[in-house]
Amino acid sequence: PIIVKAPDDAVLGTVLDRRFDVRRAALFDTSAAVAGVPNVTALPEPLGIAASVTRYAPGSVAVRLAAPAPKGSALIVSENYYPGWRATVGGKPAVTGRADYTLIGVQLPEGATAVDLTFTSPAYQKGKFITLIAIAVALIVAGVGFVAERRKVA
Incomplete structure (x- = not known):
């Protein structure tokens, strides 16, 4: 999904709306360090890139993408966000933030195929x-x- 930044009250109302398609937009809170898409007038079609969890352990999650991520996309991990979550993509640090009101969101660089998350607090x-x-x-x-x-x- 594309990255859209919005205030919490707008995010909560949107994710609770049955018409909201989580495959099309990742809603990050306005304090997130991610680069949102400015002036979104229409949401793109879902990417159709399969993501699979290859490791899931306390404080550690690895996700592999079936195809390279396009520019401006994000990965949403169905795990509660807390500021101690850190992500790497291809061994390089990636920006994380709270997305879709309570989940972990990772801003993906163009071409990303693997994301590793670790929790350290x-x-x-x-x-x-x-x-x-x-x-x-x-x-x-x-x-x-x-x-x-x-x-x-x-």
Whole structure:
């Protein structure tokens, strides 16, 4: 689909409209760093390029396109967008943004045939580290209590 930038209220109303064809336009919020098509008067026909997911794991998605992407097109991944998502196309960084109100959108350079997405978030990593430390401390405290209780019995 082509890239169109619009405010959230317009995007939500559009994606909820049954007549909206998601194959023809990718609606990015106005704060996205993508280059939208200016002055859209009519939506183009759907591209007809098949996309297949070749890897899907926590924090990692790989998508392959059956044909090269034309200029000005986007890939919409049916996964909730969060600012920690990063994309590469052919090993080079690609622009991501929130598209169709809540999904991951990737601006595709002309000729793109593969997109790799990874999720990295400093806040998530910090929370994960704190959680692991808390679990380790809880296990140590429980272990010390268990050993002390066994010594009392013996």
